[in-house]
Structures are given as structure tokens and as C-alpha cells.
Amino acid sequence: MALYTPQLASFKVPAIDNEPMSCIVNGKEVKTGKLAKQPMPATHAKHLCTYHEADQATVASAIKGALAAKAEWEAMPWNDRAAIFLKAADLVSGKYRYKLMAATMLGQGKNAWQAEIDAAAELSDFFRFGVKYVEELYSQQPLKNAPGAWNRIEYRPLEGFVLAVSPFNFTAIGGNLPGTPALVGNVVLWKPSPAATYSNYLVYKILEEAGLPAGVIQFVPGPPEEVVGQAISHPEFASLHFTGSTLVFKKLWKDIAANLDKYRSYPRIVGETGGKxxxxxxxxxxxxxxxxxxxxxxxxxxxxxxxxxxxxxxxxxxxxxxxxxxxxxxxxxxxxxxxxxxxxxxxxxxxxxxxxxxxxxxxxxxxxxxxxxxxxxxxxxxxxxxxxxxxxxxxxxxxxxxxxxxxxxxxxxxxxxxxxxxxxxxxxxxxxxxxxxxxxxxxxxxxxxxxxxxxxxxxxxxxNEKCTGAVVGQQPFGGARASGTNDKAGSISIFYRFVSARSIKENFVGLEDYLYPSNLA
CATH class of the missing domain: 3.40.309.10 (Aldehyde Dehydrogenase; Chain A, domain 2)
Structure with missing residues (x-):
């Protein structure tokens, strides 16, 4: 097999927007002046985009803004939240299909088939199946009611904000990590991989076009240690949704444990990491x-x-x-x-x-x-x-x-x-x-x-089938041991991790006497 010898002169790159991309905080573009580039792995002398990295003030503003947006987003009727993600799925699979694919091919090095499976098909599947799974989750109510009483369960979002840290290798995971907790009413800080910044920015803009309110998902690309470190040290940090290396995930788990006394509640840690x-x-x-x-x-x-x-x-x-x-x-x-x-x-x-x-x-x-x-x-x-x-x-x-x-x-x-x-x-x-x-x-x-x-x-x-290519709704994905928390993306299971159930019992009859019958004898 002869090794491909690249010829730079023959490598054609489609023109893209030249303006540096901004962080998106509270629905507004934030330009920090701290610029970074996303190189193209097939021709590393060129870059796909330039973007502003979030600094400490930007992350602080993003956290504050997310928490301010939380009450209205949580109170929005479920059908309206669902409609936003269903519209986003249509935009992914239709209007922006080829732009997303091109960004994934150039920025993340995928061929056309792999980009189609990932950026178009799987991302739209995550959003559409997510709506169906959350409908199913919300419908799970107590089967029994005592005479004169009614029981129900409310699936609340977590108290605080979720931090989503997404990887370079799947544009769909980039959308799913913030999308899953947001769908059930959480607010999210999204730190994308530096090597997938452009495709992930497009995903954010699609959600915005679909009607996602400002502040629900804050787009904060930047240095991982600084952005993530600031987020997990905040008292309102409620959950980590992570896909990446085992080494990084273990370190973050330890850092979260070290901060445990700061938090309002015990953070949910959800991660999918490495494999062999x-x-x-x-x-x-x-x-x-x-x-x-x-x-x-x-x-x-x-x-x-x-x-x-x-x-x-x-x-x-x-x-x-x-x-x-x-x-x-x-x-x-x-x-x-x-x-x-x-x-x-x-x-x-x-x-x-x-x-x-x-x-x-x-x-x-x-x-x-x-x-x-x-x-x-x-x-x-x-x-x-x-x-x-x-x-x-x-x-x-x-x-x-x-x-x-x-x-x-x-x-x-x-x-x-x-x-x-x-x-x-x-x-x-x-x-x-x-x-x-x-x-x-x-x-x-x-x-x-x-x-x-x-x-x-x-x-x-x-x-008798290859070990790759789990399909949303068909093979819920995740592993255990050093491979992660096995919360099964692409199924209803993942949504349980981002809700906090509250049981509510209502009495219709009232208690005539506080004494037991034997006390009246």
C-alpha cells in the first residue's frame, strides 16, 4: 500500500466566513480579543476558522446569565421546548445539512459518508428521539392511588447549571451533550472541543434559529482547564456531561469531589470516555x-x-x-x-x-x-x-x-x-x-x-457485526469500567440523569381524627 503523498497545490478549500466567531452569552456575541484558530487536519498550514476564546469574565457572565434564564426555561410548557428541538432537527437534516457536513469534513477530517452519518443523521436523530424519550419519561406516573388521594411525579431539572464538555470526533455529540439536559429544562454552559469549534458553532446557531431562548445554552469555547475549572468551582454547578479521554474525566471527577462542600447539591457526573x-x-x-x-x-x-x-x-x-x-x-x-x-x-x-x-x-x-x-x-x-x-x-x-x-x-x-x-x-x-x-x-x-x-x-x-456505529433508538450507547458511567446516550436512560424527581401527594378527603381506632376503645 503506497502512502498518500499530499500535494498542497491540489487541495481546494471552500471559502467560509472570514469574521472571527464569537462566544455566545445570553444570546449576544462576545468578542474577548483572545483569538484562537481551528486548523484543518488535512492541510494544517490552513485553518478553518478563527474564534474568540472565553476568558474569566465571559465564563462568569455566562454562568450568571444561564441561572437568570433558568426559571423561564424550566416553566416553559413541555410541548414548546419539544417544538424547538424538533425544528432544530429539521434544520439539521434539511437547510443546514451540507454546511454542517462540510464543516465536519474540513475541520474534523471526516469523509463524506462519515460526516453524513454524524453531522446530519445522528444529530437530527438525537433531537427527534430525545423528544419522544422525554414524553415517555414525563408520562411515567404512579400506578396506585389510595382512596381519597392522588399521586403524581414531577420531573424537575437540576438545581443550578449543567456543564457540557464535548469532543472533536462527533458533531452529533457536540449537539447532544448540551441538548439532552436542556431538553428537560436545564440551563447549560457548552465548552466545545477546539478541534470542532466551527461545526459546533453552527449547531448552536441552528438551535438559536429554531427558537432556543437566549441564555439557555451558553457557547463558551476556550482553554479547557480555565473554562472547565471555573465552571466546576461555582456553587451552582449541578452536573457534568462529558465525552473525552479517561484521564481527563478522572481528573475532573477528583476536582469535583474536592469542591463538594461548595455545592448546593451533589453534582451528577455523566461521562463517556475511552475504549479498547x-x-x-x-x-x-x-x-x-x-x-x-x-x-x-x-x-x-x-x-x-x-x-x-x-x-x-x-x-x-x-x-x-x-x-x-x-x-x-x-x-x-x-x-x-x-x-x-x-x-x-x-x-x-x-x-x-x-x-x-x-x-x-x-x-x-x-x-x-x-x-x-x-x-x-x-x-x-x-x-x-x-x-x-x-x-x-x-x-x-x-x-x-x-x-x-x-x-x-x-x-x-x-x-x-x-x-x-x-x-x-x-x-x-x-x-x-x-x-x-x-x-x-x-x-x-x-x-x-x-x-x-x-x-x-x-x-x-x-x-457478527462491527463494534462501531451504535444507532440512536436502536443500540443505546455507553460502557463501564474505565469507559464511563454507562448512562446510554440515545435512550431514555440518559435523561434520568438530568432530572430530579419530586413526588406529590394530594389528599381529597381529610382526616377526621388523629387517633388510632384502638385509642378510642
């Missing part, structure tokens, strides 16, 4: 499907999905009977290059730190005795391009079988068919993560057995 996701290929697996699903799972969006396939366990009888040859043949076909060329399957990784980390892991794998079966090259002269790489290891606990890479690197461990039980133990215990995993087998007993043995190894399990 697996495919298990049983001797009974259908080879062609297992190969194709593995290529998709490992190399779609350059492996920059928390659910991406990273470790592949293949039975020796399958590996030697066509799996290896088919896998290497298909990976070698993958075309690498900028997303503006729609024939490219693999684009750039998001930036310099990611490029260095990924190539560093490939180097470590070589030094540890891993065999590079295909790929292994990289080029950062114009954009951050890494070849789809397949590593064969004889050590199931080697570094690239254990640590999250977040790039187009797949490590294969071939197990003896007789060691199937040992392999299940390896899958379960080799990493700290438990996000997604797939089991490939034609034997139903093998599927059932592996599922039971790996009960806690993944929050999303797939049979």
Missing part, C-alpha cells in the same frame, strides 16, 4: 463478513471513535484459512487522503498530538517484537496522515493490545482453537476499558457462551 474494543473471531465465523466488518470497525474515521476496533482475536484455523490474506488485501486497498476527494476512505488524524501519539505506538509495537503486516507509514508534511496499520503480536498484553491509541492501528492476536477459554479471559482482563465488542460465530452456543463470559467486558456487544 475487540472483535472475537470464533472458529465457526464466516470469514468474509468478519474481515469486512473488521476493516470498517478499525479504519472508519481513522479509528478516531471511542468504539473503534483496536484488538482482534482470531482463531488459528480461521487466520490460516483465508482470514489473514483477505484482511491484508482489503486493508491495502484503502485509499488515504483529504476528505475533499470523495474516493478516499481514510482521512487525516485530528492534529499533531494525535499524529505523534499514534506513530509512537506503532514504533513501540515494532520495538516490542510486533510484526507490521500492512501499513505503518505516516506523513505530516501537509496533513496528518497515518496509513491504516495492522500489527501481528504474539503477546496478548503488548502495549497496542492494552492501551487506547485512537487512530488507524489494529493489533491482531492469533489464538489456538484449543485456547478459546483462555482467550475469553484475556479479552475480559487485558484492559481497563469496557466499551464495545463483537463476537463472530455461526455457532449459537459459542455466541451465548462468549456473551456470558464477557458480561462486564463491554457495554455494547454485537453479533
Amino acid at each position: 474494543n475487540f472483535h472475537l473471531i470464533h472458529p465457526s465465523a464466516e470469514i468474509k463478513n468478519a474481515v469486512n466488518q473488521s476493516v470498517r470497525g478499525a479504519f472508519e474515521y481513522q479509528g478516531q471513535k471511542c468504539s473503534a476496533l483496536s484488538r482482534l482475536y482470531v482463531a488459528a484455523s480461521v487466520w490460516n484459512n483465508g482470514f489473514k490474506d483477505q484482511l491484508l488485501t482489503e486493508v491495502a486497498k484503502l485509499k488515504v487522503g483529504p476528505p475533499t476527494d470523495f474516493t478516499n476512505f481514510v482521512g487525516p488524524v485530528i492534529g499533531r498530538p494525535a499524529f505523534d501519539k499514534i506513530t509512537g505506538y506503532i514504533k513501540q509495537a515494532k520495538e516490542a517484537g510486533g510484526e507490521i503486516l500492512v501499513g505503518g507509514g505516516a506523513d505530516d508534511s501537509v496533513g496528518y496522515f497515518v496509513q491504516p496499520t495492522v500489527i501481528l503480536t504474539k503477546d496478548p498484553k503488548s502495549v497496542t493490545m492494552v492501551e487506547e491509541i485512537f487512530g488507524p492501528v489494529l493489533t491482531v492476536y492469533v489464538y489456538d482453537d484449543a485456547d478459546y477459554e483462555k482467550t475469553l479471559d484475556l479479552i475480559d482482563t487485558s484492559t481497563a476499558y469496557a466499551l464495545t465488542g463483537s463476537i463472530f460465530a455461526s455457532d449459537r452456543k459459542a455466541l451465548l457462551h462468549a456473551t456470558n463470559r464477557l458480561r462486564n467486558a463491554a457495554g455494547n456487544v454485537y453479533y
Whole structure:
């Protein structure tokens, strides 16, 4: 496989607005004068946008404004809140569909297919399904009423504000992290990833056009440590809605715990973090499907999905009977290059730190005795391009079988068919993560057995299907262990985390006497 060699002169970038984007606080543009740029990963000498970073005064104003907007937003009739998000879904899937996709392709390095699935389809699904789930949530009322009394439950928003910290890799997650708590009446500070600022700004403007009142969601891009640190130190901080690295999430949890005595209530901490996701290929697996699903799972969006396939366990009888040859043949076909060329399957990784980390892991794998079966090259002269790489290891606990890479690197461990039980133990215990995993087998007993043995190894399990691509309303998404709090985005479960239920009992009859009957004898 020849590595794509970028030619800067041939790379065409559509013109976008040249005016630096502002923070949005209380519905008004705030220009701090502290400018930052969002580079384009396929051509890092150019940038997609320039934007004003939030400073301390801006964050303070955003928190104050959100709290001031809270009462009116919370009191707005549910059908009106729902209508705003339904209109936003229509704007996402219609009027702004291609602008959102273009922003996601240029700024986050997705090809057209991945941008369509993410920025258009999944984001509109989050908003539409969210409305249906909240309708269902609000309808859940007590089944029993004693004679002369009536019971009901009110699902209040949290007391205070929610901080949403979103990642670079999904525009849809950018919209969902502030959108979910806002839908049930919360006010939100939204700190987008610096590498997704432009697409996330478009999402905010769509919500604004759909009728979201000023102050309900405050858009505050800026340095993560400063913006997040200021928010979680505020007494009215009520919840963190986070998607990002495990290391950062653990630090934030500790910081929140250290501030616990400041808060009005116990903050809700909701997070989806890393993964070290697996495919298990049983001797009974259908080879062609297992190969194709593995290529998709490992190399779609350059492996920059928390659910991406990273470790592949293949039975020796399958590996030697066509799996290896088919896998290497298909990976070698993958075309690498900028997303503006729609024939490219693999684009750039998001930036310099990611490029260095990924190539560093490939180097470590070589030094540890891993065999590079295909790929292994990289080029950062114009954009951050890494070849789809397949590593064969004889050590199931080697570094690239254990640590999250977040790039187009797949490590294969071939197990003896007789060691199937040992392999299940390896899958379960080799990493700290438990996000997604797939089991490939034609034997139903093998599927059932592996599922039971790996009960806690993944929050999303797939049979004969790749470990990526959970669909809103179909496969609620989330993992446990070091992969997060498993609150299942794309389902009703996530909304329970952003409401505080209040039980109300009304008496219609009254109490004639406070004494018990036995007291009157």
C-alpha cells in the first residue's frame, strides 16, 4: 500500500466566513480579543476558522446569565421546548445539512459518508428521539392511588447549571451533550472541543434559529482547564456531561469531589470516555463478513471513535484459512487522503498530538517484537496522515493490545482453537476499558457462551457485526469500567440523569381524627 503523498497545490478549500466567531452569552456575541484558530487536519498550514476564546469574565457572565434564564426555561410548557428541538432537527437534516457536513469534513477530517452519518443523521436523530424519550419519561406516573388521594411525579431539572464538555470526533455529540439536559429544562454552559469549534458553532446557531431562548445554552469555547475549572468551582454547578479521554474525566471527577462542600447539591457526573474494543473471531465465523466488518470497525474515521476496533482475536484455523490474506488485501486497498476527494476512505488524524501519539505506538509495537503486516507509514508534511496499520503480536498484553491509541492501528492476536477459554479471559482482563465488542460465530452456543463470559467486558456487544456505529433508538450507547458511567446516550436512560424527581401527594378527603381506632376503645 503506497502512502498518500499530499500535494498542497491540489487541495481546494471552500471559502467560509472570514469574521472571527464569537462566544455566545445570553444570546449576544462576545468578542474577548483572545483569538484562537481551528486548523484543518488535512492541510494544517490552513485553518478553518478563527474564534474568540472565553476568558474569566465571559465564563462568569455566562454562568450568571444561564441561572437568570433558568426559571423561564424550566416553566416553559413541555410541548414548546419539544417544538424547538424538533425544528432544530429539521434544520439539521434539511437547510443546514451540507454546511454542517462540510464543516465536519474540513475541520474534523471526516469523509463524506462519515460526516453524513454524524453531522446530519445522528444529530437530527438525537433531537427527534430525545423528544419522544422525554414524553415517555414525563408520562411515567404512579400506578396506585389510595382512596381519597392522588399521586403524581414531577420531573424537575437540576438545581443550578449543567456543564457540557464535548469532543472533536462527533458533531452529533457536540449537539447532544448540551441538548439532552436542556431538553428537560436545564440551563447549560457548552465548552466545545477546539478541534470542532466551527461545526459546533453552527449547531448552536441552528438551535438559536429554531427558537432556543437566549441564555439557555451558553457557547463558551476556550482553554479547557480555565473554562472547565471555573465552571466546576461555582456553587451552582449541578452536573457534568462529558465525552473525552479517561484521564481527563478522572481528573475532573477528583476536582469535583474536592469542591463538594461548595455545592448546593451533589453534582451528577455523566461521562463517556475511552475504549479498547475487540472483535472475537470464533472458529465457526464466516470469514468474509468478519474481515469486512473488521476493516470498517478499525479504519472508519481513522479509528478516531471511542468504539473503534483496536484488538482482534482470531482463531488459528480461521487466520490460516483465508482470514489473514483477505484482511491484508482489503486493508491495502484503502485509499488515504483529504476528505475533499470523495474516493478516499481514510482521512487525516485530528492534529499533531494525535499524529505523534499514534506513530509512537506503532514504533513501540515494532520495538516490542510486533510484526507490521500492512501499513505503518505516516506523513505530516501537509496533513496528518497515518496509513491504516495492522500489527501481528504474539503477546496478548503488548502495549497496542492494552492501551487506547485512537487512530488507524489494529493489533491482531492469533489464538489456538484449543485456547478459546483462555482467550475469553484475556479479552475480559487485558484492559481497563469496557466499551464495545463483537463476537463472530455461526455457532449459537459459542455466541451465548462468549456473551456470558464477557458480561462486564463491554457495554455494547454485537453479533457478527462491527463494534462501531451504535444507532440512536436502536443500540443505546455507553460502557463501564474505565469507559464511563454507562448512562446510554440515545435512550431514555440518559435523561434520568438530568432530572430530579419530586413526588406529590394530594389528599381529597381529610382526616377526621388523629387517633388510632384502638385509642378510642
